[in-house]
Amino acid sequence: MSAPTNPYLVLGAAIVLPASGHVILGVPVRGLQFLFFxxxxxxxxxxxxxxxxxFVGRHAGGFLIYALSILDAYKIARVRTATxxxxxRAGSDSAQSGIEPHT
Incomplete structure (x- = not known):
């Protein structure tokens, strides 16, 4: 399994361009849903x-969803990295002990 995308790269992309973090993560439909809302x-x-x-007050609903989309993309990236x-680690621990990894 290859290494996942760096969460900080996803965070930066999501801040700069809405939904781009989701596109980088491979879930463009989720990013499109955030853009729609x-x-x-x-x-x-x-x-x-x-x-x-x-301007921010007049468009506060959009900015709220924008902020949530940034957090969502970063959370997905962090969970994938942690997993x-x-x-x-589980694979290296089981290799040392002679136990097959659980899949």
Missing amino acids: MVILAWVTAKIAPADAS WVHGA
């Missing part, structure tokens, strides 16, 4: 927010 909630809050609200590290 980002646009929808930004539009809804723009219609509901008062006219004197700031890979744990699997590598």
Whole structure:
């Protein structure tokens, strides 16, 4: 099994371009879902927010989903990395003890 993508690379990509972290992880449909809800909630809050609200205030729903998508992409990358590290350790421990790894 090859090493997973560095979680910090995924985090940086997700911050710079929404849904790109999910694309790097190989789950582009999940990234597209986040983009869809980002646009929808930004539009809804723009219609509901008062006219004197700031840009961020008018589009707060979209920014909320954007923040959640960053956290989601980073979490997926961290879990994959931890699983890979744990699997590598379990394989080396069983090789030393002569026990077959559990799959």
